[in-house]
Amino acid sequence: MTTAPEDADALAKRRATVAQLRATGLSLREIAAELGTTKDAVYRDTQALSRDTATPPDQDCRAPVAPDILAVALPAATPQSGPATPSRDTATPTATPAVPTLTVPLDPALLADLATLTRNGTSPQAAIRRALAYVAGTYRQAWEAGVYPRDTNPVIERHSYVPYRPPAPEQAHT
Template sequence: MTTASKTRGSDSVSARRIRARHLADQGKSLREIAGELGVSKDTVSRDLAAMRRDETPDATPDSGSATDPAPRLILPLSRYMADDLAVLAEAGHSEQEAVRLALAMLANAYRRAWLRGIAPRGQRPRIVVREQGEGTRGH
């Protein structure tokens, strides 16, 4: 197996795990989740267990660590967020990296709007998303 195919495989596992967790959060059974994802019930069970392990903070920090563990952000995962995270996982981002990048992009858009006077500081600016090539002449 090549490195590229190994990477794609781990990306699809991440995306599948995100989707499995979302379906479980909706109250679907292991059998229903397995059918929707095209995998066995055992695979779904392992995926959900792995997601729980990844989310559970260590009870005690490392013995050599003088600081507390990093604070954690816990959010309800909507269907849209789960779908978006699955897309980003498929592209090779971890959940943590995807959330960090999304927050940074939105915060930077706010900062630019405030600096340019588009919106008063502390207020949400209106953000318009344009498709590539939109608004250009001659293309």
């Protein structure tokens, strides 16, 4: 069964709305009432959204191009640890230290922002790290300068850009 483009657009818009309403804590029934549809339709939308943001098992770590970003999900929130293996020197089991991970629901707005940050080929992980470091650094500066109390998120109003300078072309050495 194929879906007409108008139907696909309407479905995509409804699913985006469902994701936003779900993020606010509304129940399936409340969302259905607000959208004028059935709770079963809303349930199918949430299931489709979950499938759309799941990481395929065979996905590699290369940065996706912007249209493919919808298929990217953050790693599972369970610490990864390797199997205990005997140490060569002591013959006692040692475990690989657990690495904390983070799971964030990928709502349409977050996906759009992530697509923007990865448009130039940056991996999602690197883009998130850079954005988080930028905001955290700005917060620290505002708190340390006493502009905001430490229990208040500073408002970032202005940005400063360094002018782009293309790299100089390499000259052939003869």
